[in-house]
Amino acid sequence: MLQSKDYDKILQFVVSIPPDTNNYRKKVLDQLKDIYGYNYMTFFVADNTGNLGNPIASNISNYYLELYNQYFYKLDIFRPIDTLSRSFKQKVVSVTDMMSYEQFVTTEYYNDFFKKMNLHYQIILPLILDEKILGVIGLFKTKEEGEFAQKDLLVLNNINKHIASNLKASLFIDNIQNENFIFKNCAYQAHLGILVLAQDLSPLYYNEVASQICMDIMSCNSAQSSISFVTNIIYEKIMNRMFNHIILHDSYQIRIIPQIIPKSNGTIETVYIVYLSDSEKPIGKILDKMDNIYSFSNREKEIIEQIYYGLGNREIAEKLYVSIYTVKSHIENVYKKMGINKRVSLINIINEISYTI
Numbered sequence: 001m002l003q004s005k006d007y008d009k010i011l012q013f014v015v016s017i018p019p020d021t022n023n024y025r026k027k028v029l030d031q032l033k034d035i036y037g038y039n040y041m042t043f044f045v046a047d048n049t050g051n052l053g054n055p056i057a058s059n060i061s062n063y064y065l066e067l068y069n070q071y072f073y074k075l076d077i078f079r080p081i082d083t084l085s086r087s088f089k090q091k092v093v094s095v096t097d098m099m100s101y102e103q104f105v106t107t108e109y110y111n112d113f114f115k116k117m118n119l120h121y122q123i124i125l126p127l128i129l130d131e132k133i134l135g136v137i138g139l140f141k142t143k144e145e146g147e148f149a150q151k152d153l154l155v156l157n158n159i160n161k162h163i164a165s166n167l168k169a170s171l172f173i174d175n176i177q178n179e180n181f182i183f184k185n186c187a188y189q190a191h192l193g194i195l196v197l198a199q200d201l202s203p204l205y206y207n208e209v210a211s212q213i214c215m216d217i218m219s220c221n222s223a224q225s226s227i228s229f230v231t232n233i234i235y236e237k238i239m240n241r242m243f244n245h246i247i248l249h250d251s252y253q254i255r256i257i258p259q260i261i262p263k264s265n266g267t268i269e270t271v272y273i274v275y276l277s278d279s280e281k282p283i284g285k286i287l288d289k290m291d292n293i294y295s296f297s298n299r300e301k302e303i304i305e306q307i308y309y310g311l312g313n314r315e316i317a318e319k320l321y322v323s324i325y326t327v328k329s330h331i332e333n334v335y336k337k338m339g340i341n342k343r344v345s346l347i348n349i350i351n352e353i354s355y356t357i
Helices: 004-016 024-036 062-070 081-088 108-117 150-189 208-218 223-239 283-294 298-308 313-320 324-338 343-355
Strands: 040-046 052-058 121-129 132-141 193-197 203-206 246-249 252-262 268-278
Touching (some): 004 024, 004 150, 024 040, 024 052, 024 132, 062 108, 121 150, 132 150, 193 208, 193 223, 203 208, 208 223, 208 252, 208 268, 223 246, 223 268, 283 298, 283 343, 298 324, 298 343, 313 324, 324 343
Antiparallel strands (some): 040 132, 121 132, 193 203, 246 252, 252 268
16 A cells, blocks of 8 residues: 555656656656666557557667567567557556466567566556557566565556656647648748738748748838738738638739637637739649640630639639539549549649749
8 A cells, every 4th residue: 555655756756747848758767767766668659550669768778679679579478558458457567467477487578588688577557548559668677676566556557647648748749849840841941922820810920931922012121010911911801701712912912721720728720821922923824834734625724723713613603604513524524634633632733833934
């Protein structure tokens, strides 16, 4: 049974590692070592299919981690982790939950891998939330250190859920940071100006091209002032829900795309992605280049042009004085010639070709 000083240590562990901590997994292993004295540990994370990978370790060399990943994971008595954890419904699982130590020391896994690291005892913490495996912590002891005590199991059982909850939050934060890095890297190199506005139309992000275009539109050298100026220009368009349409202003064209994104508190929010580009590249030249590749009819080119300007099928039918079924038929022919099946793919190809003109 745990005593008050054991709960004090548990509290110390819990408050020492918030989920937004950089290198969360390393901090967990560091605190397990500093507070509880565990010397040999591993920490794996699971992918969306439950496969474990990307291990970090304390006092176990990369050489043995690589050996494990290459071969010995197949012999690990705790694999597959997700099946094991559901079977036992335990937050801490030891070797003796699987087999006796007399049996364990006769296995290939023990003799050709475990023993070579001078390790003898092992327990694992399957980190599971909502029946989904997030990762696994392995803790090991040498024969000289002795077996894990009952108090070890009780303590680890108490901190398992905390580690799992914070790991989920940490992985979520890491994923957002990675996606943000990829987005900003792509946006920085894009030929288009990209301006992202929050629901209240305050700027969340803009790339260098957007900054230059906005300063050119306002004829000033202040990026912040020019972004606000352009936001005011498109305010009415957003309020009137004029999305996906091309808005011409001076020598530039502006397209507004709304996006619904989930927030960390479980709600959703609308953001507006504004694309700014030079309108001096007429759609006619783009269509001529596309025609050389795909051999469109004149009517197909007319419809592609209207799609580019953001019109829906009914609007195109009304503008060209044809039935909506005729429009749909021509669009299907266009998709077939181009080997695509989505409107957004057509717009992307048009934009890609525009960069080459």
